[in-house]
Amino acid sequence: MTATCPPTWDVVPPTLTGGLDDDARTLAGFVAAGEDVLTTLPAKVERDSTQQRLAEDVFTACRAARRAFLALHVESVYDRLTDDRASYPRLPALVAAAAERFPGLVPSADQMTAERQHVQADKEGREIDQGIFCAAVLRSATAGRHLIDTMLMPTSRALRLRDDFQRTGVAELDAVLVERRGHAAELTFRNADCLNAEDVRLIADQETAVDLALLDDQVRVGVLRGGEVGHPRYPGKRVFSAGINLRDLCDGAIPFLEFLMSRELGYINKMYRGLLVDRSAAAWSDRTVAKPWVGAVDSFAIGGGMQLLLVLDRVIAETDAYFSLPAAEEGIVPGAGNLRLARLTGARLARQVVLAGRKISAASAEGRLICDEVVAPSDMRDAIDRAVRELGAPAVAANRRLLTVAEEPLDDFREYLAEFAGSQVVRAYSDDVLTKIGRRWRRPGPSR
Template sequence: MATTEQQTPATVLAQHGLSVEELYDELSDKCTRPLRLDDLLYEAADRVPGLVPTRAEIEAERQRKLSDKTGVELGQGLLTAEILANPRIGRHLLESMLRPTPLALERLDELRSGGGVDLGHARVTRRGRAGVLELCNPRHLNAEDSTTLAETEAAVDLVLLDPEIEVGVFRGGVVDHPRYAGERPFGAGINLTHLYHGRVDFLFYLTRDLGYVNKLYRGLCDGPEKLWIAAVERFAIGGACQLLHVMDHVIAVNGTRLYLPARKEGIIPGASNLRLPRFVGDRAARQAILSGREWMAGQPDADLICDEIVEPDQVEVAIDARIEALTSSGLINAAANRSAIRAGQEPLDLFREYMATYAREQAYCHLSPALVSNLEEHWNADRRRL
């Protein structure tokens, strides 16, 4: 993997008489045209050859295993980092990523008229005044990868856009894995087999955290935000555990495993480095991220992550009770308090600055030979089939 021999975005742009800010202004019509991150980077590739990879170059990268990638995706991370480091254009990019996706807008009438939408890897069903979002990747224990991302984001959009839905519920779909057949594991995190075989692009990390995870936390740009309940069964590993940091109420089945395997994977666990210390304290967060500490729902130390512990046969009753509790007094004050808490804990500029660092450092992690070695050693990825 050639990850360290590329010119910086500033150097490449200077050869074309441009700065990062000038390029962004040109592509976004001076921050009046919203651009999703992938579209922005591909337009930048067309505008300034050699700055970041083109769509064709990324498609060619997808045909290579992680160990065989050329490293062209590094440019995407470096340019995104410089954009996010600039307060004006960085905020515009964040706000652009908080807009509803075309897929959600296409399916909104279906949800409003029929009470449910099946997007494939994500499903939304109206349940009283709540919208239940199920992440559905049954073969891979509800892991996330490039096949699930767009549909999950659209599902979040749909819950936020439907005026008859007052609160969201996020849970895993029913899986058919022999060990967990008929159960609803919350999520296994990033699909490590797909990652090892090169099927997960670098942009997956950024699109996920700037897209649907940030929408769970902040709502839509110039649109509604709603409270979210997590119904956590069996395990919440990696990216699934990260979701608990942006939920307003976490219902967990007694004995559920909560785990961020960042050390064994060799990547940064999304925004957990920013958010987890608020829940468990700095020392415990470092133990989790750097040394592999786990939590088990029902044990005292997990009370900082979970709000409510139930037995497996009590999950549905607990969900309905929490929906009623959150909606019975109206949502105006709840959303206002949620927004005020966030303003004190994680204002948008703090998140922007964090994501600038994340974009740069995660690009190096994604393209590091150490990631390949970790996947082989801890996951046996070289012996798993797609």
């Protein structure tokens, strides 16, 4: 058999002129040439080292071209996609529109459909290109603030369910139960088979649940609590949250847009800053509906579970509960934990938790920097009811709003999320992460 020479690509970076339409055509042509090279290669899992290096060269060059294009045109691109900011597409829809309007700027729908057929280690990493786009949008004060506003608006699903919830006081979502008790809305996580770990379903249900609580005039306080789980180590016990579902991450089922970005810009930011209900109002207090939140931590709050505690107004933990942010050990970034944790613990302890994975007992002196009250499991119900009564006082909502303004100005959050968008998605495809999650969490069988 005659050996076949591997394909090559003579990379000449595109020359951008500063005109949006001309530069968009130049970028599209450059990326299309790179994609032509990729089509000559076998699937990633079947490539030899030479073929994989060529693929990486193509992706690297195309990503550099995208960054250069966005550095010149991100605000003009955003305005095109949002009708000069008159429309408000949520982040996944915004990126889908970018794929249609500006070919080559972000992966196409077909390319992302193909990616979803593989476990994380076997993907091309096209979500990195989505991350480049999201980071550029968020770095722009104009576009970034508009996107944050968009993601603070009620979801269409919550608006459909609102009347029924306000009438019955109950919303039975797949992974979250919402119940109105007096003037509190209690949100109970129900991912029992995985210790209430966060997956795409839970994130979507949690945003709907938060919207329902904030839209209901009868609700003055929100409560988060984990439901009972079926794990043999915690039979019949409540568990707050085990954080991101690492098995789903290994399987390629933790999407960048719908999970990693929508979680931070969606329900967590709504809990912290409020639900945007009047875009035309000048004052933030008139534009949003914000309410205080209580967290009841049974067993543990790990990873994303601990991140939630950093935006709550009252945290109650049972005696044996603990907190941890093991993201650095896993190789990823703990959401906005790096932005918020040091405000509660101080910089030194925050570094021990984030960089070294230090576990904090709720009953310890360090734990009392993260939670407000430690109670016996039998006393948790009374402690929740007491917190709801105290936080339901009329002046609480106004004061917590001003605390939020002082603690975390909107532009600080926006700039952090811009860096997060670029860093987290690259980490999710890094060799050390893929090795760790693959070794521990890969399910038997072929790619999905």
